[in-house]
Amino acid sequence: MNEISSIFSDAFDYWWLVVPLIILFFLRDFWRIYIVDKHIDNLDWILLELSIPKENLKSIKAMEQVIAALHGTYTWGLRPSEIWIEGKVEDWMSLEIVGFHDGVHFYIRTLRKNKRVVESAVFSQYPDAELFEVEDYVDRIKDKPFDQKDIFATDFIFMKEDPYPIRTYEYFEDPKDENRVDPIANITEVMSRLEANEALWIQILIQPTGKGWQDEGDEIISTIMGTNKKNKSSGILSSVAKDFGDVVTNIPGAVFTPPEFGESGSKEGDRFEFKFRSPGEETSMKAITTKMSKPAFHTVIRVVYIDDKENFTGENVTSVLGAMRQYSDHTLNSLKPNLKTLTKMSQVGKINKRQRLAERKKNMVLNYVNREMPRPVDFPFTKQPKLKSIIMNTEEIASIFHMPTDLVKSRKTSLIQSKRGQAPTDLPTKER
The missing domain is CATH 3.40.462 (Vanillyl-alcohol Oxidase; Chain A, domain 3)
Structure with missing residues (x-):
């Protein structure tokens, strides 16, 4: 839990970068809605x-x-x-x-x-x-009254x-x-x-x-055959939070140095099973x-x-x-x-x-x-x-x-x- 809190704390330190990205994300969706509607209306x-x-x-x-x-x-x-x-x-x-x-x-x-x-x-x-x-x-x-x-x-x-x-x-x-x-x-x-x-x-x-x-x-076929790899992760919330923190902390320095991301999942669970x-x-x-x-x-x-x-x-x-x-x-x-x-x-x-x-x-x-x-x-x-x-x-x-x-x-x-x-x-x- 402390790890997650630390990651979000790092994210808040870069609020000036995160907030515009969130706004841009929503504006992108509204723009897509507008231009798709316009395209379909003209078909x-x-x-x-x-x-x-x-x-x-x-x-x-x-x-x-x-x-x-x-x-x-x-x-x-x-x-x-x-x-x-x-x-x-x-x-x-x-x-x-x-x-x-x-x-x-x-x-x-x-x-x-x-x-x-x-x-x-x-x-x-x-x-x-x-x-x-x-x-x-x-x-x-469609032109008849529906009442x-x-x-x-x-x-x-x-x-x-x-x-x-x-x-x-x-x-x-x-x-x-x-x-x-x-x-x-x-x-x-x-x-x-x-x-x-x-x-x-x-x-x-x-x-x-x-x-x-x-x-x-x-x-689905791999799962039925028993050959699907099992990946034991540390939890969805922790994984998402960690990835988000990695992105935020790497953006400022990415211009000068390659970004570094931590490994997710566990190699222990990568094994094949037959049934x-x-x-x-x-x-x-x-x-x-x-x-x-x-x-x-x-x-x-x-x-x-x-x-x-x-x-x-x-x-x-x-x-x-x-x-x-x-x-x-x-x-x-x-x-x-x-x-x-x-x-x-x-x-x-x-x-x-x-x-x-x-x-x-x-x-x-x-x-x-x-x-x-x-x-x-x-x-x-x-x-x-x-x-x-x-x-x-x-x-x-x-x-x-x-x-x-x-x-x-x-x-x-x-x-x-x-x-x-x-x-x-x-x-x-x-x-x-």
Whole structure:
């Protein structure tokens, strides 16, 4: 304890240096918030509706390849000037399954500059698909008065760490046709039964990421194998305080002499251990390794259900939550509502519950309309629901967002009734 007191005492001796650094730290965050907001406000978005011929439906693997191609928008790292001067962030897209009374629709919302990327990705796997630029369907709702509407909304997050995968479409496939299942069937069935004033929207925001997240997966595998190094430190508070003291005491003299820092941790604890692994641990290691082998995205899964207050029913909400549970694997990972975004009375605090619940519902609808991703820096003291992304690879995303296969019998999906024919080879052409 005396050591910690001594370190902080040294820090106070250099208050004239520490205080400006703290102020600069906060100003940096406010500047980042401002320039990122300005950049995002100026983005040019388009909404594309996707339709596939009924007689040309492919396996879910085709949609996985589409999503893998969309990862091509990744920049592999923004330059400092792009981050701190232009306010740029990695481009993201929105994959959306939308249900109204008139049917089920599939959309891809992207930046106009990435339209060609989306078209190439889709047509490479679905040559007979149709991809139309359309007006945003949220306009059918957002301009109407909400005093007579009720809303359920939530984002979904993982139960475990990101490297653990959820159950994917390969689990539902079976060599025998009679045993095959399309996981999207539950969702489209609910949407196909919506009444005139109902709307059910599912939004999957995807923002490409690199390989940095895989370090956590490697660490989990090492822990399971028993080869993870154990570092016996003297305590978190002591370590942080010591590092802070080292920085402060070295800054004044760093111009003239190289800074010196004390060693942290103990070499005593750096040893390897081996342990026998259970079948569940073997399964986890294999699944994590497979997940890390495919392109991945920062992902937000968001659901909004809207209906008239007098007709609002929890049945459709329960059905959607149940549809998400089919991707659960207790050995690996599961999806659960992010309680900080869940529009439920018990999750908004203990004071002014009704008002706070109404604010959360409004904010969640705005998050959906704006296709809101977590920002690099959050504005302090905001009433907005705390957003959180998860890491999903192409296989996981395609398991939730894909065109219905021939196993889905819903009649209200946006499928082209007939295959688009090719032009006759003997069609006369105008001579030039």
